Amino acid sequence: MSQNxxxxxxxxxxxxxxxxxxxxxxxxxxxxxxxxxVLGFSLIASLYLIYDLNSGIVLLxSLIASLxxxxxxxxxxxxxxxxxxxxxxxxxxSMGLIAAKYIGFLRGVVGIFMFGVQTYFIxxxxxxxxxxxxxxxxxxxxxxxxxxxxxxxxLNIIDWLSLILSFYIQYLIFTNGQxxxxxxxxxxxxxxxxxxxxxxxILISENYNxxxxxxKLNTDSKDMISKINIMPLIxxxxxxxxxxxxxxxxxxxxxxxxxxxxxxxxxxxxLLLNMIIFSFLSITIVIGVDMFLNQKLMGxxxxxxxxxxxxxxxxxxxxTIVVLVFILFSSLSTNLISNYVPTQNTLINLxxxxxxxxxxGMLIFLLGLIVAGLWPAILSQIGIISIIDSMSxxxxxxxxxxxxxxxxxxxxxxxxxxxxxxxxxxxxxYSNGWNYKAIxxxxxxxxxxxxxxxxxxxxxxxxxxxxxxxxxxxxxYYLLNNE
Numbered sequence: 042m043s044q045n046x047x048x049x050x051x052x053x054x055x056x057x058x059x060x061x062x063x064x065x066x067x068x069x070x071x072x073x074x075x076x077x078x079v080l081g082f083s084l085i086a087s088l089y090l091i092y093d094l095n096s097g098i099v100l101l102x103s104l105i106a107s108l109x110x111x112x113x114x115x116x117x118x119x120x121x122x123x124x125x126x127x128x129x130x131x132x133x134x135s136m137g138l139i140a141a142k143y144i145g146f147l148r149g150v151v152g153i154f155m156f157g158v159q160t161y162f163i164x165x166x167x168x169x170x171x172x173x174x175x176x177x178x179x180x181x182x183x184x185x186x187x188x189x190x191x192x193x194x195x196l197n198i199i200d201w202l203s204l205i206l207s208f209y210i211q212y213l214i215f216t217n218g219q220x221x222x223x224x225x226x227x228x229x230x231x232x233x234x235x236x237x238x239x240x241x242x243i244l245i246s247e248n249y250n251x252x253x254x255x256x257k258l259n260t261d262s263k264d265m266i267s268k269i270n271i272m273p274l275i276x277x278x279x280x281x282x283x284x285x286x287x288x289x290x291x292x293x294x295x296x297x298x299x300x301x302x303x304x305x306x307x308x309x310x311x312l313l314l315n316m317i318i319f320s321f322l323s324i325t326i327v328i329g330v331d332m333f334l335n336q337k338l339m340g341x342x343x344x345x346x347x348x349x350x351x352x353x354x355x356x357x358x359x360x361t362i363v364v365l366v367f368i369l370f371s372s373l374s375t376n377l378i379s380n381y382v383p384t385q386n387t388l389i390n391l392x393x394x395x396x397x398x399x400x401x402g403m404l405i406f407l408l409g410l411i412v413a414g415l416w417p418a419i420l421s422q423i424g425i426i427s428i429i430d431s432m433s434x435x436x437x438x439x440x441x442x443x444x445x446x447x448x449x450x451x452x453x454x455x456x457x458x459x460x461x462x463x464x465x466x467x468x469x470x471y472s473n474g475w476n477y478k479a480i481x482x483x484x485x486x487x488x489x490x491x492x493x494x495x496x497x498x499x500x501x502x503x504x505x506x507x508x509x510x511x512x513x514x515x516x517x518y519y520l521l522n523n524e
Contacts, residue, residue, distance in 0.1 A: 050393040052386065055457060056125030056297050060219075063299040067223055068308025070230035071295060072315045074374040075288055077233045079162075083347050084284060085320050086327045088277055098270055100320050102277025107316045109278070109508075110285045111309050114292045117440060120447050121293030122305050124455050128293045128383065129390035132439070133460055135446035135518075136483075138467070139474025144439065144483070145387040148291065151432050152384030153405060154425075155287075157412025159376045160207050164413070166369045168203035173362060194418040204413055208406050211373065215381050216402035219298055222377060229374040236367035237322045240360070244329040252329050279504030286507045290436045291383035330355070381405065434494050437507035438486025441515030442479050450522045478521040486514030 075081075088099045120131060128148075132141040175183055191197060196204070214225055245252045299305045330351050348368060352361045388401055412420065447453060459467045471477070490510025493499050502509075 050389050052389050052398060053127060053130055053393060054461065058125075061125070061298055061300050062220065063223060063295070063308075064304050065308040065311065067227060068299065068304070069311035069315065070227040071378065072309070072312040073230035073234065073319075074226050074371070074378055075285065076315055076319050077230065077237075077371040078375045079348050079368055079372065081284065081319065082323050084280070085323045088280065089324050089327065098273055099277055099324075100317070102274045103281045103316050103320055104313055105274070106278045106281035106285070107313045109282055110289065111312055113289050113440070114296075114309055115306065116444050116448075117289065118292045118296035118299075118305055118309065119302065120453070120455070121297040122299045122302065123453075124457070125297050126293070126455075126460065127297055127386045128291045129386050130460055131293055131443055131447070132390075133469050134451065134455065135442050135476065136479050137471040137474045137476040138463070138469050140471075140476060140480065142391050144435075146391050147432055147435055148439075149384045149387035149391070151287075151429055152380045152387070153408045154412055154429055156376060156380035156384060156405065157409035158416055158420075159372060159380060160211065160409055161204065161413040161416045163211075163369065163372045163376065164200065164203040164207040166365045166372070167207055168199050170362065170365055171199055171203060173358065177358065194414055196414070196417065201414075204410070208410055208413075211376065211381070212402055212406050214373065215377055216399050218398070222382070223298070226374050226377065229370045233367050233371045234318070234322075236363065237326070240364065240367075241322060241326050241329065243360070244326060244333060251332060252325060276501075276504075279502070283504040283507065286436070287379055287433065290440050291386075294382050294386050295378070326351075430494065431491060434490040434506060434510060435483070435487050437490050437510035438483050438514035441486060441511035441513070442482055442518045445515045445518045445522075446479070449519050479518060482514045482518035482521060485517050486510040489513045 085099065085103070088102075117128075117131075121127060129141060129145040132145050136144050193201070215222065296305055299308065334354055348364060352364045355361075384405055385398075385401055388404065456468055458464070459469050463470070487510060490506045490513075493506040493509055494503055
């Protein structure tokens with residue numbers, strides 16, 4: 042086996058200590074961005090409604106889930122912080138140099154698809170802004186022109202323009218390296234929190250006493266873990282965990298830039314603080330909207346939890362524009378964390394010698410554009426989300442194997458040269474680049490995870506399929522290496 046550098050790329054190599062610039066505040070903003078989404082807002086507000094308007098139960102379940110996430114991201118984030126390597130390189134240690142390319146690529150496939158879908162929804166915000174501009178600043182009759190009533194794949198010219206523009210904006214932002222990304226995430230987190238607070242103040246300025254009294258009445262702290270509350274608590278915990286689970290496996294892509302173990306520890310704890318802040322803002326805004334609409338004699342059948350529905354009911358152009366801008370920033374930052382960076386690193390790991398950061402970015406955007414363009418007319422109609430969910434069932438088992446391998450099998454020892462160079466007696470080459478013990482453990486864990494995810498009789502524990510698959514692979518891999 043001759044020595045070469047085919048596994049080496051500047052984006053994957055060990056981070057120079059001088060480039061480890063992420064501190065506690067940066068991780069606070071990282072976790073803020075993961076939850077500051079339209080889906081996150083709707084999810085927390087909906088849970089508040091489902092469980093008899095008891096915000097105490099919802100908050101407790103959310104905090105328990107956050108603690109679980111904290112433990113898991115600390116486990117997988119520590120080796121990347123210590124050794125400066127991203128998720129795909131960690132995968133080389135446990136799966137083998139060749140296997141890591143293809144198994145990691147599965148994360149990239151999910152990332153590309155979700156990046157395209159998320160970008161489609163980002164483009165919707167841009168298209169709303171364009172329509173508002175035309176309606177109020179030009180001639181509103183323009184929107185009735187035949188040009189704007191012609192559709193291709195259920196998108197008209199404004200939709201396609203918005204879609205292309207959203208990809209271009211992301212290309213300009215996301216392909217500037219981790220320092221720029223860190224600053225963008227910090228700005229976005231603060232910007233969105235300020236926006237939520239301002240919106241809340243405007244909303245409840247005339248009846249804040251009633252809003253907070255309603256919030257107090259609907260927060261029952263008695264018998265929080267009584268028998269009647271156990272199942273709702275478990276359900277909320279699983280739901281919130283499932284929401285964050287996609288971030289766990291690729292967390293090393295970001296923790297590699299953290300300054301110190303203490304910064305990592307305290308920065309990750311800020312997830313709990315973000316959960317408290319965002320839950321309070323979400324629930325209070327939903328209560329405030331309900332009271333506002335009732336005062337305006339706009340009777341509604343149920344409390345509104347979706348941001349776009351909220352601004353539609355309030356019917357205030359200025360507030361609509363402001364909220365759309367905040368939604369745009371929150372969606373961009375989430376797309377960066379959950380989809381773009383993990384996809385970028387797994388694609389680079391697949392072809393480390395071939396392309397640079399900008400070119401990989403262009404590849405992701407072109408593939409994402411195809412997904413986004415086909416989403417409304419085709420992809421959303423054919424059940425492809427089920428395929429993506431099935432592929433995601435691999436992520437828990439992959440996590441379990443990485444943790445068992447690093448902490449129990451290799452005892453936290455890393456041979457950096459063998460991670461990046463093919464050479465004689467490379468410990469990560471295993472059997473022609475494949476660690477079959479890891480592959481076996483991965484398949485068994487996937488069977489458990491997949492079965493729980495799609496077995497109708499196990500729907501009550503569906504949200505825990507990630508954890509169960511992870512535990513199964515963890516145990517099997519450990520036992521196989523201790524025969």
